[in-house]
Amino acid sequence: MDEIFVAKGDEISPKDYVVAEYYIESNLPLLKAGIEIAKEESIGTWTKVYTLTESAKRLAGKVFKVDEEVRKVWVAFPVELFDIEYGGVSNILSIVAGNLFGLSKLENVRLLDIHIPEKICKKFPGPRFGIENIRKLIGTNREKRPHIGTIIKPKVGLNPDETAKVAYEVAIGGIDFIKDDETLVNQKFCPLEERVSKVMEALDKAREETGRQVLYAVNVSASTPYTLIELVDQALENGANMLMIDAVVTGIPMLQMLAEDPMINVPIHVHRAMHAAFTRNKRHGIRMVVLAKLIRLAGGDQLHVGTAGIGKMEADVRETLDARDALLKDINGIRKTFPVASGGLHPGLIPSLLKVFGVDAVFQFGGGCHGHPDGPRAGALAIRQAIEACMRGISLKEYAETHPELRKALETWSS
Amino acid sequence: MDEIFVAKGDEISPKDYVVAEYYIESNLPLLKAGIEIAKEESIGTWTKVYTLTESAKRLAGKVFKVDEEVRKVWVAFPVELFDIEYGGVSNILSIVAGNLFGLSKLENVRLLDIHIPEKICKKFPGPRFGIENIRKLIGTNREKRPHIGTIIKPKVGLNPDETAKVAYEVAIGGIDFIKDDETLVNQKFCPLEERVSKVMEALDKAREETGRQVLYAVNVSASTPYTLIELVDQALENGANMLMIDAVVTGIPMLQMLAEDPMINVPIHVHRAMHAAFTRNKRHGIRMVVLAKLIRLAGGDQLHVGTAGIGKMEADVRETLDARDALLKDINGIRKTFPVASGGLHPGLIPSLLKVFGVDAVFQFGGGCHGHPDGPRAGALAIRQAIEACMRGISLKEYAETHPELRKALETWSS
Numbered sequence: 001m002d003e004i005f006v007a008k009g010d011e012i013s014p015k016d017y018v019v020a021e022y023y024i025e026s027n028l029p030l031l032k033a034g035i036e037i038a039k040e041e042s043i044g045t046w047t048k049v050y051t052l053t054e055s056a057k058r059l060a061g062k063v064f065k066v067d068e069e070v071r072k073v074w075v076a077f078p079v080e081l082f083d084i085e086y087g088g089v090s091n092i093l094s095i096v097a098g099n100l101f102g103l104s105k106l107e108n109v110r111l112l113d114i115h116i117p118e119k120i121c122k123k124f125p126g127p128r129f130g131i132e133n134i135r136k137l138i139g140t141n142r143e144k145r146p147h148i149g150t151i152i153k154p155k156v157g158l159n160p161d162e163t164a165k166v167a168y169e170v171a172i173g174g175i176d177f178i179k180d181d182e183t184l185v186n187q188k189f190c191p192l193e194e195r196v197s198k199v200m201e202a203l204d205k206a207r208e209e210t211g212r213q214v215l216y217a218v219n220v221s222a223s224t225p226y227t228l229i230e231l232v233d234q235a236l237e238n239g240a241n242m243l244m245i246d247a248v249v250t251g252i253p254m255l256q257m258l259a260e261d262p263m264i265n266v267p268i269h270v271h272r273a274m275h276a277a278f279t280r281n282k283r284h285g286i287r288m289v290v291l292a293k294l295i296r297l298a299g300g301d302q303l304h305v306g307t308a309g310i311g312k313m314e315a316d317v318r319e320t321l322d323a324r325d326a327l328l329k330d331i332n333g334i335r336k337t338f339p340v341a342s343g344g345l346h347p348g349l350i351p352s353l354l355k356v357f358g359v360d361a362v363f364q365f366g367g368g369c370h371g372h373p374d375g376p377r378a379g380a381l382a383i384r385q386a387i388e389a390c391m392r393g394i395s396l397k398e399y400a401e402t403h404p405e406l407r408k409a410l411e412t413w414s415s
Numbered sequence: 416m417d418e419i420f421v422a423k424g425d426e427i428s429p430k431d432y433v434v435a436e437y438y439i440e441s442n443l444p445l446l447k448a449g450i451e452i453a454k455e456e457s458i459g460t461w462t463k464v465y466t467l468t469e470s471a472k473r474l475a476g477k478v479f480k481v482d483e484e485v486r487k488v489w490v491a492f493p494v495e496l497f498d499i500e501y502g503g504v505s506n507i508l509s510i511v512a513g514n515l516f517g518l519s520k521l522e523n524v525r526l527l528d529i530h531i532p533e534k535i536c537k538k539f540p541g542p543r544f545g546i547e548n549i550r551k552l553i554g555t556n557r558e559k560r561p562h563i564g565t566i567i568k569p570k571v572g573l574n575p576d577e578t579a580k581v582a583y584e585v586a587i588g589g590i591d592f593i594k595d596d597e598t599l600v601n602q603k604f605c606p607l608e609e610r611v612s613k614v615m616e617a618l619d620k621a622r623e624e625t626g627r628q629v630l631y632a633v634n635v636s637a638s639t640p641y642t643l644i645e646l647v648d649q650a651l652e653n654g655a656n657m658l659m660i661d662a663v664v665t666g667i668p669m670l671q672m673l674a675e676d677p678m679i680n681v682p683i684h685v686h687r688a689m690h691a692a693f694t695r696n697k698r699h700g701i702r703m704v705v706l707a708k709l710i711r712l713a714g715g716d717q718l719h720v721g722t723a724g725i726g727k728m729e730a731d732v733r734e735t736l737d738a739r740d741a742l743l744k745d746i747n748g749i750r751k752t753f754p755v756a757s758g759g760l761h762p763g764l765i766p767s768l769l770k771v772f773g774v775d776a777v778f779q780f781g782g783g784c785h786g787h788p789d790g791p792r793a794g795a796l797a798i799r800q801a802i803e804a805c806m807r808g809i810s811l812k813e814y815a816e817t818h819p820e821l822r823k824a825l826e827t828w829s830s
Contacts, residue, residue, distance in 0.1 A: 041598065043569040055604055056572025081571065083600040086607075086646060088638020090664040094597045094688040098664070101691035102721075102758070111692075154458040156496065157471025182509045183456065185498040189470055192501075223503020224672040225640035231501060249505040249513075251666015257639040273509040276517035277526075277700045278693040285692045285700075306517075343517070 005038040006031070007062035007076065017062075017076035019115040020096040024071055025108040025283060034063035034073035037100045037109070042081055072112070084123050089252040089294050092116070097286055108284040113322075114293060121332040124297035125259045129267040130335025131328075131360055134301060137215065137241075137267070138176050145391050146354065147176040147338070148383050149364040153371070155181035159190055164198035166376050170369060171206035171214040173380025177362065178203075180219035182246050182271045186231060192218065193234045200239035217244035217269035217302075221254075228254060232264065244269040248291070252298045259299020269340075270300035279319075288319055292326040295337070302338040303327060308356045310341070310349050317356065328360060338362050346371075346413040347386040347396070347406060354390050373408050382409035420453040421446070422477035422491065432477075432491035434530040435511040439486055440523040440698060449478035449488035452515045452524070457496055487527070499538050504667040504709050507531070512701055523699040528737075529708060536747040539712035540674045544682040545750025546743075546775055549716060552630065552656075552682070553591050560806050561769065562591040562753070563798050564779040568786070570596035574605055579613035581791050585784060586621035586629040588795025592777065593618075595634035597661050597686045601646060607633065608649045615654035632659035632684035632717075636669075643669055647679065659684040663706070667713045674714020684755075685715035694734075703734055707741040710752070717753040718742060723771045725756070725764050732771065743775060753777050761828040762801040762811070762821060769805050788823050797824035 012019070026033040038044070038061030059081045065074035083091045097111050135141035152158065152166050167178055178199070186192040196218050203214045218235040220243055222228040228250070235243060247255045247270050258268055272295075278285035288305065295303050305327070308320040320341075327337040339361050341353055346368030353363050365383055372379030385406040389399035400407035427434070441448040453459070453476030474496045480489035498506045512526050550556040567573065567581050582593055593614070601607040611633050618629045633650040635658055637643040643665070650658060662670045662685050673683055687710075693700035703720065710718050720742070723735040735756075742752040754776050756768055761783030768778050780798055787794030800821040804814035815822035 043572045055574070056569040059572050059604070080602070080604065081598070083602045086601040086637045086642045088642070090636045090638065090661060091598065091600055093664040094636065094661050097692060098597060098688035099691075099758070101689065101695060104724075154471040157458045157474045159470070182513060183496070183506065185506055186501040187495070187498045189474070189495065221505045221509065222501045222668070223505065224668045224675065226672065226675075227501045227503070228668070246505060246509050249508040249666070250668050251664070253637070253639045253643070253665055253669060257641065260639065260641075273513035274516065276514075277512060280516060281696055281699055284696055309519075343514070 002035050004057050004060045005035045005062060007064045009064050012062065012064045012076045014115055015117050015119070016079050018079065018082065018092065018096065018117065018120065019074060019076050021112040021114070022073050022075065023110040023112055023283065024073055024106055026106045028105055030066050030068055030071065030073055031063060033106055034066060034075055036103055036105050037061070037073070038063050038075045040100055040103060041095050041098055042077060079117055079119050082120060084120050088124070088256060089298055092294065097290070101284070110282070110284055111286045111290055113287065114290050116293065116297070118332045121297060121334060124334070125256065125299045126297060126334035127299055127301040127337050128259055129301045131338050132335070134267050134338055137213065139212065144359045145387055146357065146359050147362040148174075148387060149177035149179060149340070149362050150175050150369045150380065151179055151181050151364065151366040153366045156184045156187070157189065160194040160198045163190060163195055164202040166370065167199045167216065168202035168206055169375065169377040170380040171203050172210060173377040174384035175214060175369070175380045177215045177217065177242070179217040179244055179269055179364070182219060182221070182273045185219055185221060192231055193238055196235050196238040196240050213241070215242045215267070216240060217242040219244045219246070221246040221250050225254060225257060232258065236264070236266070240266065242266050242269055244271060246271040246273050247295055247300065248272050248274045252294055255295065255300060256298040267301035268299060269302040270295050270304070272304050288323040289326045292323040296327055296331070296334065300337050302340050302362055304342055305339045307341045307343050307345060307353070310345065310352050310356070321356070324357065324361070336360070340364055344368070347382045347409040348413050350383070350386040351390055351396060368413065371412070372405070373412055374405065378405045378408065381405040417450050419472050419475045420450045420459070420477060422479045424479050427477065427479045427491045429530060430532050430534070431494050433494065433497065433507065433511065433532065433535065434489060434491050436527040436529070437488050437490065438525040438527055438698065439488055439521055441521045443520055445481050445483055445486060445488055446478060448521055449481060449490055451518055451520050452476070452488070453478050453490045455515055455518060456510050456513055457492060494532060494534050497535060499535050503539070503671060504713055507709065512705070516699070525697070525699055526701045526705055528702065529705050531708065531712070533747045536712060536749065539749070540671065540714045541712060541749035542714055542716040542752050543674060544716045546753050547750070549682050549753055552628065554627065559774045560802055561772065561774050562777040563802060564592035564594060564755070564777050565590050565784045565795065566594055566596050566779065566781040568781045571599045571602065572604065575609040575613045578605060578610055579617040581785065582614045582631065583617035583621055584790065584792040585795040586618050587625060588792040589799035590629060590784070590795045592630045592632065592657070594632040594659055594684055594779070597634060597636070597688045600634055600636060607646055608653055611650050611653040611655050628656070630657045630682070631655060632657040634659045634661070636661040636665050640669060640672060647673065651679070651681070655681065657681050657684055659686060661686040661688050662710055662713075662715065663687050663689045667709055670710065670715060671713040682716035683714060684717040685710055685719070687719050703738040704741045707738040711742055711746070711749065715752050717755050717777055719757055720754045722756045722758050722760060722768070725760065725767050725771070736771070739772065739776070751775070755779055759783070762797045762824040763828050765798070765801040766805055766811060783828065786827070787820070788827055789820065793820045793823065796820040
């Protein structure tokens with residue numbers, strides 16, 4: 001009865017199927033291994049069942065392409081198999097990225113990419129702001145350049161006053177966007193309400209002096225949807241102009257709830273702590289591009305995609321760029337998500353970052369801003385100067401001759 | 416300044432620290448690699464920062480034990496570092512299982528286990544029912560035996576009437592517990608409301624005939640907390656006596672929301688689709704035991720832990736048993752979670768399952784029930800008979816001589 005799990009390529013219309021692309025290592029022939037996935041994740045079971053009906057046959061997953069050379073298999077899951085109305089990302093993942101990872105017949109299996117048809121896409125909110133509207137908030141919608149962000153450092157340990165002081169310094173220095181560290185929520189040493197109130201006051205003061213509005217993404221990643229909403233309310237009541245959620249550890253449904261909430265009229269920055277537990281291994285798990293597509297659909301306005309190997313985090317250039325492309329390419333009119341590069345970055349890396357990412361990106365600096373010998377303001381200035389130099393086609397070295405903050409930054413961080 | 420990230424073992428009181436145990440592959444000396452984790456996941460950053468304060472030093476993670484032979488490192492994170500009130504599981508994971516997986520200085524890193532101190536544990540609900548109260552519902556609190564469950568098969572494709580018919584058959588046959596497949600939510604071919612109403616009617620009818628109440632875990636894994644609550648309401652209004660959530664793909668916060676809801680007075684069955692994307696690799700990712708502890712804290716009454724290599728799913732006996740133990744051992748008075756073994760099981764495997772799991776477990780059968788030559792009722796009977804034989808110390812072979820359903824099952828599935 002395995003034939004119901006196989007189809008020819010031209011029988012699979014991309015309008016009617018979710019298509020998942022897998023890399024597989026198995027002692028089984030590749031087609032057979034693909035059938036195991038198609039079966040397990042649709043109607044299947046491991047033994048002949050007597051309850052098999054016509055409708056079950058219609059819902060069967062179908063292997064429609066196999067590439068022996070690269071050990072890839074393409075499986076099409078009929079749209080009807082999905083709970084489009086209620087299931088969302090959790091239902092999609094339970095099918096394309098569910099039990100299959102544990103099947104003993106497969107030694108390793110990696111979900112490389114997914115195609116989600118319009119019928120399903122249109123049930124998702126997508127980003128409320130997206131790149132274009134965040135550019136309007138920052139004022140870069142005409143002269144396009146990458147946005148520059150910072151995480152306050154040390155990651156945790158500062159109190160609200162200290163946090164606000166650092167925020168003020170980097171805002172004056174020229175940063176576009178500040179975010180909480182992903183581990184900081186509402187700890188006693190830095191309560192969220194007081195932190196937001198003081199940081200926003202500092203940013204308002206900076207705006208009066210510079211004319212520029214800096215965004216502050218407040219981390220509301222919480223224990224339950226109720227505590228999350230409580231933190232969102234506290235953040236918004238105290239003037240927060242951006243929210244941040246750590247969508248892998250909270251679950252993507254929490255992000256989608258925020259994106260669909262008509263009372264939340266600020267962009268949502270998405271961190272991805274824990275992703276590398278399943279995205280890093282090249283032979284098993286899930287490729288970042290899949291997570292990127294789902295987080296864009298669910299409404300992330302900004303998403304970390306890695307640094308393409310530039311900085312402290314592990315990354316494959318191709319993996320980063322594919323994730324980036326998933327945020328930028330046209331998908332059924334859904335707004336674009338700003339790709340964020342973060343992790344061990346400093347001003348000297350900006351030319352490489354620009355070459356890889358182009359202008360539609362956020363470059364985010366932690367230690368590479370606050371660790372500047374003359375402090376966070378000088379660090380922010382140095383980053384801004386490096387961006388300016390690149391946008392004008394001047395080498396950092398040359399620009400540094402007339403910009404002491406950049407010069408010191410280049411002296412401090414050599415690679 | 417690395418010395419602030421190191422401590423002696425006797426300086427670490429388990430009352431005041433979350434302790435994480437990691438396996439690490441890195442070119443760095445092991446202590447140094449451990450410090451990278453301690454730093455990244457507490458106050459750290461990759462370069463000297465000028466904003467380092469006394470309070471930050473107090474919050475530093477500490478490497479306090481290293482075992483070169485097995486490449487293990489133990490890191491203690493001070494309780495104060497955590498947002499106990501609001502952060503919950505997402506905050507814990509963002510620290511002990513966050514960015515560290517992507518650090519380029521570490522080639523592979525696996526979170527092997529965590530210790531969570533009482534101060535944090537007591538903020539979690541834990542299971543509302545737990546093993547003892549589920550036993551009361553089923554009527555096995557005196558004569559303890561494993562519970563037996565089934566997933567309706569085919570996994571998806573049956574309509575509500577067909578589902579109810581199968582449910583009735585297995586209930587009459589002697590199954591304790593039925594669950595939806597993890598990919599079935601509220602699809603058009605089997606709407607949740609109608610499905611629950613018809614299945615509960617069938618189970619009520621079976622109860623009138625047998626005197627036994629069968630539990631039915633309805634899958635409410637949904638796109639957002641709002642759609643989830645909508646499905647929960649539909650399920651409960653139609654008589655559901657158990658709920659099911661797929662806690663990895665929805666996020667554990669959705670489970671905790673259910674467990675804390677005073678209006679939900681039924682046990683919660685937890686599926687774990689996608690877990691093997693990060694639990695399976697022995698060198699990288701997260702061990703199942705960690706997930707098991709967090710899901711128990713967050714309120715799962717039943718949780719899949721694998722089959723210890725018995726059946727179709729990949730598993731290491733030690734991994735399964737450690738996850739099982741995490742559900743059963745005494746943790747600050749939190750109720751015990753029923754471990755569930757599921758995946759490719761059939762009656763002939765019950766003696767092995769009992770030997771590995773003991774009586775405090777749920778054995779769950781899909782094809783190994785419904786694929787019985789004489790249908791689902793005979794399949795359920797065969798499973799029940801195999802349990803009876805084992806509880807009386809009679810071999811399956813001998814018991815099969817007087818129990819034709821078991822005999823046919825043993826003939827059908829040989830290993």
